Amino acid sequence: MYLYIENIAFDxxxxxxAxxxxPISDRDWGDRACYFADLDGHIIAFAEKIN
Incomplete structure (x- = not known):
């Protein structure tokens, strides 16, 4: 799951x-994103546009 949010905060x-x-980093495709595994092992990304 890839979720766009404002002001990435993952506390x-x-x-x-999770x-x-x-960790949060600028990605080649123009997003700042971080990735987590939830308790069931599903991968979830929190992202925001860099621009």
Whole structure:
């Protein structure tokens, strides 16, 4: 799941038990994103447009 949000903040995800897979960084496709695995192992990305 790839979710666009404003002002990436993921403290709530960590507190809920999600595991950080990839920290916030600027991606080649023009997004700033981070990736998590939820408790069931599903990958979730929080992203925002860099521009």
């Amino acid at each position: 709530n995800a960590i507190q809920s038990g 595991k950080l897979i990839s």
